Amino acid sequence: MSYEAELVGLALLLYLYDSSALLYANEAIFSCDSARRWSVSTGWAGFTLAGRTLCILNPFTPHHPAFRLAWDLASVDTPAIQTPAIQSPAGDSAWSDRARLFDRLVPSSWLAWTALFVVLPVGLFTSAGAYAVVPALLLLYASSLVGLWRLRRLRLSTALGPPDRKRDWGFAFECLACPPFAANMIRRITLQQRIAEPVPLAGSRLLDAERWNRLRTHCESRQR
Numbered sequence: 702m703s704y705e706a707e708l709v710g711l712a713l714l715l716y717l718y719d720s721s722a723l724l725y726a727n728e729a730i731f732s733c734d735s736a737r738r739w740s741v742s743t744g745w746a747g748f749t750l751a752g753r754t755l756c757i758l759n760p761f762t763p764h765h766p767a768f769r770l771a772w773d774l775a776s777v778d779t780p781a782i783q784t785p786a787i788q789s790p791a792g793d794s795a796w797s798d799r800a801r802l803f804d805r806l807v808p809s810s811w812l813a814w815t816a817l818f819v820v821l822p823v824g825l826f827t828s829a830g831a832y833a834v835v836p837a838l839l840l841l842y843a844s845s846l847v848g849l850w851r852l853r854r855l856r857l858s859t860a861l862g863p864p865d866r867k868r869d870w871g872f873a874f875e876c877l878a879c880p881p882f883a884a885n886m887i888r889r890i891t892l893q894q895r896i897a898e899p900v901p902l903a904g905s906r907l908l909d910a911e912r913w914n915r916l917r918t919h920c921e922s923r924q925r
Contacts, residue, residue, distance in 0.1 A: 705825040712817055716881035719889060720760055722769065723753035726923050729900045729916070730756055730892070731907065732767040733800050735807075739907040741900075741916050763814050763884055764807040766800040766891040772899035772920070796896045797907060802855060803887045809848030814884040816841040845883035849873050852890065 722730060724744045733739045744754030758767055816837045824833030853869065872890070876883040896903075904916040 709818075709822055709825065712881050715879060716817075716885060717757060717760060719882050719885045720758045720763075722756045722758075722892065723750060724756050724769075725753050725771070727773070727900070728769060728771045729904075729919075730758065730767050730769050731797075731903060732758065732762075732765045733797075733907075734762070734765055735804075737800070738909075739797075739912075741904060741908060741912060743916075743919055758888060763810050764803075764887055766803045767888045768796060768800075768891050768894060768896050770896045770898060770900045770903055772901055794898055794903075794906065796894070796898065797903070800891075803891065805851050805855065806848050806887050809844045809851065810884060810887050812844035813841055813848070813880065813886070816844065817880055817884050841880050841883070842877070845876055845880065845886075848883065848886050849876060852886070 722744075724730070728743075730742045731739055732742070742756050742758065744756035746754065748755045759765070820833055820837035820840065823829055824831065824835075824837055827833070849872075852872075856869065876886060876889075882889055901917070901920050904913050904920075908916060
């Protein structure tokens with residue numbers, strides 16, 4: 702295998718890794734599209750690792766915010782115990798309203814995704830060579846820096862909680878040191894937030910009838 706194929710393959714694996722999550726039996730991931738239609742993912746039922754199921758989000762929708770929620774298997778009225786994450790600044794149902802704030806990061810995310818998975822491979826696998834590779838790298842890092850700057854402004858506006866210098870610098874370093882993380886910036890930051898609203902309550906509030914019925918069946922099967 703050529704080094705070009707290895708490079709693109711590594712970038713793809715890192716991107717898919719960052720677009721994945723291992724979910725406990727009482728967890729689900731809620732995502733919304735540009736029209737504010739919500740969907741829910743509960744992982745692959747046939748794949749279990751350390752008691753958790755693998756959930757891979759759509760690799761062609763890096764601009765969709767994704768939030769991890771959970772529920773108490775004994776009662777839907779009790780906030781669920783979740784894995785350690787960044788504390789959400791607002792509890793209950795306010796988290797779903799914040800999804801629209803990430804629209805400001807959509808252009809940066811898509812530009813980084815396009816540079817990494819479209820323009821860069823063109824330069825690596827065609828005669829375009831440096832004429833595509835150099836613009837791809839410039840576009841990739843420029844869009845990442847702009848996205849990080851816009852994210853910083855969101856934090857300063859207290860929309861995402863008070864700024865944390867150590868956390869913010871760590872997030873910026875991860876995105877710049879590993880470009881696939883920058884392309885997945887929106888989902889990366891939203892999946893880190895801790896949401897207090899239980900899955901069944903969020904599902905009944907946000908999902909359409911068909912998706913809510915499927916989720917309710919899933920929740921009931923997990924509680925039995």
